[in-house]
Amino acid sequence: MDIMVQKFGGTSVGSPERIQAVAERVLKTQAQGTQVVVVVSAMGDSTDDLIVLAKKLNPTPYGREYDALISTGENISAALLAMTIQAKGGQAISLTGPQAGVKTQDLHTKAKILTVDTTRIKQELQAGNIVIVTGFQGVNSRNDVTTIGRGGSDTSAVVLAAALKAPVCEIYTDVDGIYTTDPRAVKSASKLSEISYDEMLELASLGAKVLHPRSVECAKENNIILHVRSSFSLDEGTWVKENPTMESTRAVTGITLSEEEAMISVEGIPDQPGYAGQLFSELAKAAINVDMIIQSAQNHQTHSTNTITFTVQEEDLAQALQITETTAKTMGAQNVQSEKNLGKISIVGVGMISKPGIAAQMFKTLGDNRINLKLISTSEIKISCAIDRKDAKQALAILHTAFQLDKVTV
Amino acid sequence: MDIMVQKFGGTSVGSPERIQAVAERVLKTQAQGTQVVVVVSAMGDSTDDLIVLAKKLNPTPYGREYDALISTGENISAALLAMTIQAKGGQAISLTGPQAGVKTQDLHTKAKILTVDTTRIKQELQAGNIVIVTGFQGVNSRNDVTTIGRGGSDTSAVVLAAALKAPVCEIYTDVDGIYTTDPRAVKSASKLSEISYDEMLELASLGAKVLHPRSVECAKENNIILHVRSSFSLDEGTWVKENPTMESTRAVTGITLSEEEAMISVEGIPDQPGYAGQLFSELAKAAINVDMIIQSAQNHQTHSTNTITFTVQEEDLAQALQITETTAKTMGAQNVQSEKNLGKISIVGVGMISKPGIAAQMFKTLGDNRINLKLISTSEIKISCAIDRKDAKQALAILHTAFQLDKVTV
Numbered sequence: 001m002d003i004m005v006q007k008f009g010g011t012s013v014g015s016p017e018r019i020q021a022v023a024e025r026v027l028k029t030q031a032q033g034t035q036v037v038v039v040v041s042a043m044g045d046s047t048d049d050l051i052v053l054a055k056k057l058n059p060t061p062y063g064r065e066y067d068a069l070i071s072t073g074e075n076i077s078a079a080l081l082a083m084t085i086q087a088k089g090g091q092a093i094s095l096t097g098p099q100a101g102v103k104t105q106d107l108h109t110k111a112k113i114l115t116v117d118t119t120r121i122k123q124e125l126q127a128g129n130i131v132i133v134t135g136f137q138g139v140n141s142r143n144d145v146t147t148i149g150r151g152g153s154d155t156s157a158v159v160l161a162a163a164l165k166a167p168v169c170e171i172y173t174d175v176d177g178i179y180t181t182d183p184r185a186v187k188s189a190s191k192l193s194e195i196s197y198d199e200m201l202e203l204a205s206l207g208a209k210v211l212h213p214r215s216v217e218c219a220k221e222n223n224i225i226l227h228v229r230s231s232f233s234l235d236e237g238t239w240v241k242e243n244p245t246m247e248s249t250r251a252v253t254g255i256t257l258s259e260e261e262a263m264i265s266v267e268g269i270p271d272q273p274g275y276a277g278q279l280f281s282e283l284a285k286a287a288i289n290v291d292m293i294i295q296s297a298q299n300h301q302t303h304s305t306n307t308i309t310f311t312v313q314e315e316d317l318a319q320a321l322q323i324t325e326t327t328a329k330t331m332g333a334q335n336v337q338s339e340k341n342l343g344k345i346s347i348v349g350v351g352m353i354s355k356p357g358i359a360a361q362m363f364k365t366l367g368d369n370r371i372n373l374k375l376i377s378t379s380e381i382k383i384s385c386a387i388d389r390k391d392a393k394q395a396l397a398i399l400h401t402a403f404q405l406d407k408v409t410v
Numbered sequence: 411m412d413i414m415v416q417k418f419g420g421t422s423v424g425s426p427e428r429i430q431a432v433a434e435r436v437l438k439t440q441a442q443g444t445q446v447v448v449v450v451s452a453m454g455d456s457t458d459d460l461i462v463l464a465k466k467l468n469p470t471p472y473g474r475e476y477d478a479l480i481s482t483g484e485n486i487s488a489a490l491l492a493m494t495i496q497a498k499g500g501q502a503i504s505l506t507g508p509q510a511g512v513k514t515q516d517l518h519t520k521a522k523i524l525t526v527d528t529t530r531i532k533q534e535l536q537a538g539n540i541v542i543v544t545g546f547q548g549v550n551s552r553n554d555v556t557t558i559g560r561g562g563s564d565t566s567a568v569v570l571a572a573a574l575k576a577p578v579c580e581i582y583t584d585v586d587g588i589y590t591t592d593p594r595a596v597k598s599a600s601k602l603s604e605i606s607y608d609e610m611l612e613l614a615s616l617g618a619k620v621l622h623p624r625s626v627e628c629a630k631e632n633n634i635i636l637h638v639r640s641s642f643s644l645d646e647g648t649w650v651k652e653n654p655t656m657e658s659t660r661a662v663t664g665i666t667l668s669e670e671e672a673m674i675s676v677e678g679i680p681d682q683p684g685y686a687g688q689l690f691s692e693l694a695k696a697a698i699n700v701d702m703i704i705q706s707a708q709n710h711q712t713h714s715t716n717t718i719t720f721t722v723q724e725e726d727l728a729q730a731l732q733i734t735e736t737t738a739k740t741m742g743a744q745n746v747q748s749e750k751n752l753g754k755i756s757i758v759g760v761g762m763i764s765k766p767g768i769a770a771q772m773f774k775t776l777g778d779n780r781i782n783l784k785l786i787s788t789s790e791i792k793i794s795c796a797i798d799r800k801d802a803k804q805a806l807a808i809l810h811t812a813f814q815l816d817k818v819t820v
Contacts, residue, residue, distance in 0.1 A: 016466045050486065056426045057490055058497035065496065068504050069489035072482040076460065079479035080467055086475065087468035094478050099553060120553075143509060143530075 003125070003166040004029055007039040007135065007157035011174040012231035013077045014044035022172075022231065023084040026130055030090070035125045037164060039135045039157040040081060042073025063108045067137075067147045071097070074134035074153075082132050092130040095120065097137035098145060102156065104138035110149035113138055113156070116163035133160060151212020158215045162222035169224050173210055176230035177237035178203065180405035181255040186397050188406040192253065194239045199253045200226075202348040202382045216240065251351040251358050252403040257396045259389055261291070261342040262317040263374060264310055264324050268334025271297065271304040279308065279327050286323055288316045292344070292377040292384060305334070309375060311386055314340055342374060343392030346384040347399060359383050365402045371395050413535070413576040414439055417449040417545065417567035421584040422641035423487045424454035432582075432641065433494040436540055440500070445535045447574060449545045449567040450491060452483025473518045477547075477557045481507070484544035484563075492542050502540040505530065507547035508555060512566065514548035520559035523548055523566070526573035543570060561622020568625045572632035579634050582641035583620055587648035588613065590815035591665040596807050598816035602663065604649045609663045610636075612758040612792045626650065661768050662759040662813040667806045669799055671701070671752040672727040673784060674720055674734050678744025681707065681714040689718065689737050696733055698726045702754070702787040702794060715744070719785060721796055724750055752784060753802030756794040757809060769793050775812045781805050 006029065008022050022038075030036045047070050054061040054069055061069075078094035085092035101117030124131045135153025140146045148155060154171060161169035175183075176191060178200065183189040195203075197220035204213040210228055219226050219240065229237025269275050276295065283290055293310045312320045321338050328336050352358040362383055366373060371394070375386035387395055400406060416439065418432050432448075440446045457480050464471040464479055471479075488504035495502035511527030534541045545563025550556050558565060564581060571579035585593075586601060588610065593599040605613075607630035614623040620638055629636050629650065639647025679685050686705065693700055703720045722730045731748050738746050762768040772793055776783060781804070785796035797805055810816060 016463065019467060053426065054490065054493060057429060058493040061493045061497075065489045065493040065502075065504055068506075069486060069493070072485050075482050075485075076479060079475045079482075080464065083464060083468040083471040083475040083479070087471075092475075094475055096478075 002034050003037060003161075003164045004034045005037045005039065005157050005161040005164065005166045005169045006172060007153060007169065008041065008172045008231055009153065009174070010041040010044050010047075012172050013040055013081065018231070019077070019080055019084050022081060023088055023090070025172075025231070026081075027085060027088060027090050030130055036130045037121060037125070037160055037166070038081065038130060038132045039153055039160060040074060040077045040132060041135050041153040043077045043080075046076070047073040064144055067108045067145055071134070071137040071145050071147055074136055078132045078134045082130075085130055090130060091128045092132060093124050094132045094134070095124070096134050096145075097156070098139035098143075100131075100133045100160075102133075102138035102159070104140055104146045104148060106140045106142065106146075108144075108146055111138060111140065111146040113148060113159045116159060118163050121160075121164065149214075151214055154212045154215035155218055158218045158222070158224055158226070161224045162218070167225060168227055169219065170227045170229060171211065171215075172229060172231035174230065174232070175210060176233060176235060177228055178210060178240070178254070180253070181396060181400055182257065185257060185393060186400050188400065190405060192238050193236070194241065195253055196350050197240060197242060198381055199348050199350055200240045202346070202379070203254045203256055211240070250349060251355040252347045252349040252405065253351070254348050255396060255399050255403070255405065256346050256348070257392055258344045258346075259392055260314045261311050261344050261386060261389075262314040262320075263339045263342055263386060264312065264317075264320060265307060265337045266309075266324060266328050266331075266333050266335075267305075267307045267337065268298075269306040269308060269328075270332050271306055275306070275331050276308060278331070279324065282323050282327050283312075283320060286319060288312055288320050288323070290320075292375055292386060294375055294377065311342065311344065311375065314342075339374070341389045342386050343389040343395075344384055344386050345392060345395050345399065346382055347403065348382045350381050352383070353380055361402065362399065365398055366395055369394065369398055371398075412444050413447060413571075413574045414444045415447045415449065415567050415571040415574065415576045415579045416582060417563060417579065418451065418582045418641055419563065419584070420451040420454050420457075422582050423450055423491065426490075428641070429487070429490055429494050432491060433498055433500070435582075435641070436491075437495060437498060437500050440540055446540045447531060447535070447570055447576070448491065448540060448542045449563055449570060450484060450487045450542060451545050451563040453487045453490075456486070457483040474554055477518045477555055481544070481547040481555050481557055484546055488542045488544045492540075495540055500540060501538045502542060503534050504542045504544070505534070506544050506555075507566075508549035508553075510541075510543045510570075512543075512548035512569070514550055514556045514558060516550045516552065516556075518554075518556055521548060521550065521556040523558060523569045526569060528573050531570075531574065559624075561624055564622045564625035565628055568628045568632070568634055568636070571634045572628070577635060578637055579629065580637045580639060581621065581625075582639060584640065584642070585620060586640035586643060586645060587638055588620060588650070588664070590663070591806060591810055592667070595667060595803060596810050598810065600815060602648050603646070604651065605663055606760050607650060607652060608791055609758050609760055610650045612756070612789070613664045613666055621650070660759060661761040661765040662757045662815065663761070664758050665806060665809050665813070665815065666756050666758070667802055668754045668756075669802055670724045671721050671754045671796060671799075672724040672730075673749045673752055673796060674722065674727075674730060675717060675747045676719075676734060676738050676741075676743050676745075677715075677717045677747065678708075679716045679718060679738075680742050681716055685716070685741050686718060688741070689734065692733050692737050693722075693730060696729060698722055698730050698733070700730075702785055702796060704785055704787065721752065721754065721785065724752075749784070751799045752796050753799040753805075754794055754796050755802060755805050755809065756792055757813065758792045760791050762793070763790055771812065772809065775808055776805055779804065779808055781808075
């Protein structure tokens with residue numbers, strides 16, 4: 001019998017009424033002749049409430065106790081869903097990460113899942129149960145509960161699908177699929193029927209919040225097809241898989257906008273190896289996430305120097321600037337400059353590899369609209385530009401139209 | 411090194427401020443050169459809130475999922491207390507029932523604790539940790555979380571004290587000890603400095619809510635001295651132990667009142683064996699708790715009949731009456747009568763065994779005040795009388811004075 005893994009996020013189990021709806025959907029799936037494994041997040045904002053409580057008592061509550069605390073939200077929603085299914089005449093059992101055999105690294109708050117011992121899950125499925133597994137958590141070699149970091153429940157679901165050899169993992173959320181861009185920002189954004197893993201990875205990394213990049217990576221590695229859909233309707237959502245049929249026809253699949261960007265430039269760095277490494281190690285030690293990085297060389301008469309420019313989240317700017325200035329001094333660099341109030345706009349599509357001129361079209365479209373490019377960075381399937389934040393929303397709309405993503409049913 | 415077990419109830423960990431206070435107290439105990447094991451209940455009413463939520467989704471949510479749900483409250487308070495101790499510079503670790511090796515029967519919602527594998531607790535104590543164990547929960551042979559029923563955290567604490575060979579178990583609560591009667595009902599009630607296990611058992615069974623009878627029984631069996639005291643002050647509370655020094659001097663140690671009682675009489679039962687057993691089996695099947703039972707015989711010319719009278723909680727009266735009437739018919743009994751609006755007053759004291767006339771003094775005191783006795787039941791250390799509910803509070807005050815329990819420092 002086929003196994004279906006269905007994951008429901010915090011909004012989908014956010015109230016007794018929503019839990020009832022999930023129970024009915026899950027029972028319907030089982031009635032179609034499938035064994036069902038359900039992965040749940042904590043109800044609504046309950047985990048955030050626990051974090052607030054914890055920080056009152058300990059401002060830096062990381063590690064083992066933090067995980068013991070914040071993993072309880074998933075235990076609650078899993079048990080409630082199981083008893084709701086039972087109330088409707090179904091057979092269900094909730095399993096915590098440890099009970100479900102989800103073994104992680106010893107590390108706390110962001111452990112990686114190492115293996116899944118599916119013995120108990122399979123026993124419970126054989127016994128006719130809908131098996132509800134708490135997302136976001138596992139157990140380490142010390143028999144302590146661990147959590148696996150942000151986006152954890154998506155990853156839990158995909159890992160379980162892989163371990164159980166389920167071909168498809170359904171991700172139920174509060175939107176009805178993946179869009180060409182954020183529908184709140186661009187009204188004409190259209191829902192994609194399919195998207196490739198790589199495109200989804202870029203979109204997720206660039207700020208599309210529907211799926212965590214880690215879960216997409218895991219799906220790609222294990223060849224699990226993801227179906228991202230709404231828990232509020234029966235409509236199909238977006239299929240995330242290798243080589244979707246659309247791949248060859250469309251150059252750009254989606255556009256994302258990330259606001260709150262800032263930029264730092266270090267100018268006149270003596271051209272000697274190791275400087276970039278030193279700078280970005282210092283920033284990493286302070287847990288500052290560096291995004292776009294550009295290096296350019298200047299040749300003078302007697303020597304060469306380099307300029308390194310990079311972007312950070314604006315909230316990290318002050319700290320990043322301080323670290324950069326200190327490091328620049330030890331490097332013998334001439335000058336450090338910074339700029340705030342930036343945004344980053346990115347176009348993503350596997351088609352752009354085989355279609356020349358996409359980058360040119362992007363730059364020309366922005367230029368025709370007098371939008372100035374501060375920084376450009378590209379990958380095989382993505383082009384990102386830093387621009388003034390005040391131009392960001394306009395740029396998004398213009399590019400969405402220019403790349404023919406408006407109101408298209410892909 | 412000595413081990414001290416300290417148990418804190420829901421009120422004692424009911425807010426961040428209360429958790430701070432518990433952390434400080436526990437650290438102080440450790441600083442006195444003791445290894446400390448702390449048992450915690452869930453914060454305030456959090457478990458009741460979960461039960462309300464559960465009943466919305468499943469009106470009869472008993473069993474495995476119910477336990478998985480309601481055990482989460484203790485996980486939260488234990489982790490919060492551990493991180494609070496850490497914030498104050500202490501070393502602490504929270505252990506769930508399963509992690510602490512608390513093995514129970516397979517049964518859910520009221521499992522008995524079978525054994526405690528103290529390996530992990532001892533390791534963590536050796537490592538210098540204050541070990542915080544979730545009360546009320548354990549693990550069964552299927553690796554599922556169980557809960558151990560009402561009063562569970564007190565019992566968890568006593569069982570752990572026994573397993574760890576701790577001589578004393580401190581029970582911190584929101585009152586400062588055990589009183590001769592409920593201080594809210596009788597202003598002159600006095601705090602007992604000591605009480606025997608047997609007296610405490612009777613008082614607890616009769617409605618003194620401070621300690622659950624089960625925990626007292628467990629303390630008696632394992633010879634663990636209990637110290638019931640307030641988490642809001644440093645004053646000594648009441649010591650519960652074998653043969654307290656006061657035993658020989660005092661006939662009556664405490665008086666309890668239970669209102670909400672009702673009475674049923676079955677008259678004219680043919681004098682044949684098995685009738686009482688049949689009746690009370692039927693009531694037990696319906697989970698009706700029968701309290702006082704009296705049987706009297708009537709000798710007629712040609713035959714003998716019996717009258718059985720018993721009390722139940724008034725909320726159970728309608729159902730109990732229905733079952734009794736059905737059973738009475740099959741018995742060939744003549745008549746079933748019932749009475750509502752009763753109360754039960756009980757005097758308790760190990761001293762009454764060796765002091766004749768205590769029962770007489772009780773009956774006479776009540777009679778002198780025109781309080782009518784409906785039913786009397788006695789044990790070695792307890793005399794209970796059913797009386798009209800309207801007389802109950804007066805009876806309590808009168809007896810409290812008559813047995814010289816007023817404002818005494820025992």
